[in-house]
Amino acid sequence: MYVERVSRLGGAVVWTNTPCPASGAGRVLPDGCMDLLWHDGRLLVAGPDTRAHRTDGDDGAWAGVRFFPGTAPTFLGLPAYEVRDRRVELADLWPDARVRRLTARVEAAADPARGLEEAALALAADADPPDPLLLRVVTTLDAGRPVAATADELGLGVRQLHRRALTAFGYGPKTLARVLRLQRALTLARGGLPLAETAVQAGYADQPHLARDVRDLTGATPGELLGGG
Structure with missing residues (x-):
């Protein structure tokens, strides 16, 4: 089941997706956004899609923060074209120590979605404002x-x-x-x-x-x- 709410970070959305037994495969449609994801104890970045991204529907629970279009590159410190049409481990984009700190922040929260939102707020506070x-x-x-x-x-x-x-x-x-x-x-x-x-x-x-x-x-x-x- 997919659930979302407005984030305390301006323009962002916090969401969770827990597959139902009969949910099957699904589509994530292009929306101009990038997401910071939490899945199976790992942090990932979902890049901007040019086509629908197909999901299996049987790979467990996900949580994410969907950033307003054009803002994630400032917060995450990478150009959006590097992750276009990709789901990439944050550990492949950032130094290990920084990923461990962010992972610890998410794990210390009451739930992953809340932890991701706190992490996104911290990233935004440490970055220059989006153009x-x-x-x-x-x-x-x-x-x-x-x-x-x-x-x-x-x-x-x-x-x-x-x-x-x-x-x-x-x-x-x-x-x-x-x-x-x-x-x-x-x-x-x-x-x-x-x-x-x-x-x-x-x-x-x-x-x-x-x-x-x-x-x-x-x-x-x-x-x-x-x-x-």
Whole structure:
């Protein structure tokens, strides 16, 4: 069973996932985020996904902190593109002593999710604040603005925006815009809006465009993702 709550770290979400006997395989959909994970006594980093990440459903309980898009590289001290489409042991990214300290913090907490949140708060306190310009990239693209217009509004060239996006988000602004549009569409559709209207409001040309993009990013049809098949 998947459960999430708003974190005390701004923009972040704390979550747990305990598989049910009949849960089976699942999909983690692209959302522009990175996560700090706890599984089987180990710390891992989930990089930004360009396609759905398939889960087995039988590998035990997980806990995580999902960071707001563009913030995790600042807190974790690594560019997002290094872990794009990957789940990586934190021990492969950080010095052993630092990983042991963070592991001890999680293990000392009442539960792993609370420990991860405390660890994330400590990481954020020790790091410089995320670049506010990059946070504006998220809000501007999520409002449906084209990449070139976004770059102009932020006073950047398109190539400069692309370079900065790779570090912050793991991929370029065009991919980020597609991922954010996917999430907008799923939110609208899960709220009961018909798919034809969802496509228009989310920024697709039409419903077939929505269906193609959803399948490309997730490997499933809108109906399958919404529980209809």
